[in-house]
Amino acid sequence: MQKEFSMQLLDAIRTDALDVLASHIQLDPSWLEYEDEQGANLLSIALKERASNEVLHQLIALGLDVQHYDDEGVSVLEYAITYGNTQFAQFLIDTYVINPSVTMRRSGFTPLMAAVCYNHTELVEHFVSLGVNMQARDQSGFSAADYARRMHKKRIAKLLDPKGE
Numbered sequence: 001m002q003k004e005f006s007m008q009l010l011d012a013i014r015t016d017a018l019d020v021l022a023s024h025i026q027l028d029p030s031w032l033e034y035e036d037e038q039g040a041n042l043l044s045i046a047l048k049e050r051a052s053n054e055v056l057h058q059l060i061a062l063g064l065d066v067q068h069y070d071d072e073g074v075s076v077l078e079y080a081i082t083y084g085n086t087q088f089a090q091f092l093i094d095t096y097v098i099n100p101s102v103t104m105r106r107s108g109f110t111p112l113m114a115a116v117c118y119n120h121t122e123l124v125e126h127f128v129s130l131g132v133n134m135q136a137r138d139q140s141g142f143s144a145a146d147y148a149r150r151m152h153k154k155r156i157a158k159l160l161d162p163k164g165e
Helices: 007-015 018-027 029-033 042-048 053-062 076-082 086-096 111-117 121-129 145-148 154-160
Strands: none
Touching: 007 018, 007 042, 018 029, 018 053, 042 053, 042 076, 053 086, 076 086, 076 111, 086 111, 086 121, 111 121, 111 145, 121 154, 145 154
C-alpha cells in the first residue's frame, strides 16, 4: 500500500523549514524510502517543488539517495537539470561523482541531452570539461549535438561539435 504524502512535509520543503523537515523525517525514517506515483524520492520531489539548495542539502544529510532513479529511469541529476537547478546538478556531479554520460532511461536520453534541451549552456560546458560522452545516441538515433542543432541552440551546438559537422 502506497504511503500517503504528508502535507506538513511538503510545506516544510516549500518553505525552507529545515527544523520541521528534519524532525518529521527523524520521527518517521520511512520517509527516506518514500516514492511518489512515478517512483520519485523526496529529493526528486523537492527538486520538482523548486526547493532551496539548503533543503536539498538537508535531505541528503538526512540520508536521501542521490543515486535514485524513478520508474522511468530519470535520475535525481536529471530532475535538477529539468527543474533548472544547475548549481545543484553540478554539486551532484562534482561531490558524488555522478556520471552525466549514464542514463537508465529506456529511451537512452542522457543528462547531457537534457542540459542541451533546457538550454543550460554552463552545465553543458561543465559536462564537456569532464569528458562526457558526446557521441551517445538515444533510441531515436539523436546525439546531444543533434538536439542542439534541431532546437537552434547554436552556442551549445558549437560546444558539442566545434567543427560544425
